[in-house]
Amino acid sequence: xxxxxxxxxxxxxxxxxxxxxxxxxxxxxxxxxxxxxxxxxxxxxxxxxxxxxxxxxxxxxxxxxxxxxxxxxxxxxxxxxxxxxxxxxxxxxxxxxxxxxxxxxxxxxxxxxxxxxxxxxxxxxxxxxxxxxxxxxxxxxxxxxxxxxxxxxxxxxxxxxxxxxxxxxxxxxxxxxxxx
Numbered sequence: 048x049x050x051x052x053x054x055x056x057x058x059x060x061x062x063x064x065x066x067x068x069x070x071x072x073x074x075x076x077x078x079x080x081x082x083x084x085x086x087x088x089x090x091x092x093x094x095x096x097x098x099x100x101x102x103x104x105x106x107x108x109x110x111x112x113x114x115x116x117x118x119x120x121x122x123x124x125x126x127x128x129x130x131x132x133x134x135x136x137x138x139x140x141x142x143x144x145x146x147x148x149x150x151x152x153x154x155x156x157x158x159x160x161x162x163x164x165x166x167x168x169x170x171x172x173x174x175x176x177x178x179x180x181x182x183x184x185x186x187x188x189x190x191x192x193x194x195x196x197x198x199x200x201x202x203x204x205x206x207x208x209x210x211x212x213x214x215x216x217x218x219x220x221x222x223x224x225x226x227x
Contacts, residue, residue, distance in 0.1 A: 071135035071199040072125045074206040078197075079141075082118040082219065089118065102177065109181040116185075117144050117221055126194065133201035138194060145191035146184055146221035153180040191225070193218040 081089050093114055097107050126138040157164055157176050164179070166172040195218055198209040217223035 069206050070128065071130065071201075071206045072128050072137050074199050074208045075123075075125065075137045075139055075197045078208050078211075079121065079123050079139075082121050085115060085118060103174065106174070106177050106181055109185060113146070113181065113184045114220070117146070120144065121219065135199045135201075135206065137197045137199055139197060140192055140194050141218065142190050142192050143219065143221040144187050145189045146187065147223060147225065148189065148191075149183050149187045150180065150222070153183050191221065193223065193225075195219075 080086075093111065097110055097114075100107070100110065102110060120143075122142040124140045126140050129136045129138075153176075156179075161171075164172055164176045166175070195215045197211070197215075199206050200209055201207075211219075214223065
């Protein structure tokens with residue numbers, strides 16, 4: 048009986064230790080899975096962004112659909128992990144829908160087809176253009192690859208992602224201006 052208790056104790060300690068020892072890439076995988084799985088935290092942030100946009104209710108719903116598709120279909124591959132004590136850089140290749148190019152193409156189309164975005168009084172109709180652009184974004188299947196170097200720190204024995212830069216968030220959302 049004593050041997051069984053000692054065996055179970057040793058087994059539980061080794062399993063406990065194995066569970067608490069994570070790789071820096073695990074923090075990145077967890078972060079990206081929040082997007083893929085439409086985690087509540089991500090959905091709240093998305094709602095906040097959408098509510099701050101100058102869109103009507105129909106446009107907000109389309110924009111949300113576009114972004115949820117982006118999140119669900121976001122693919123990634125961990126390329127490398129570089130450690131320096133309790134800090135790490137996790138280089139990750141992501142594949143997302145290229146919404147930046149769609150937005151640029153929509154702007155070019157608007158500039159060359161101004162008559163399509165005019166209301167009955169002859170004025171520019173922002174809503175007509177937004178509908179056009181959102182429809183193009185929704186139908187888009189063109190993807191783009193980006194590399195993101197996520198900064199990860201070990202705190203209290205667990206690897207945690209540092210703040211993600213605005214540039215990297217733009218890459219995740221597919222709106223990063225890669226022409227600059």
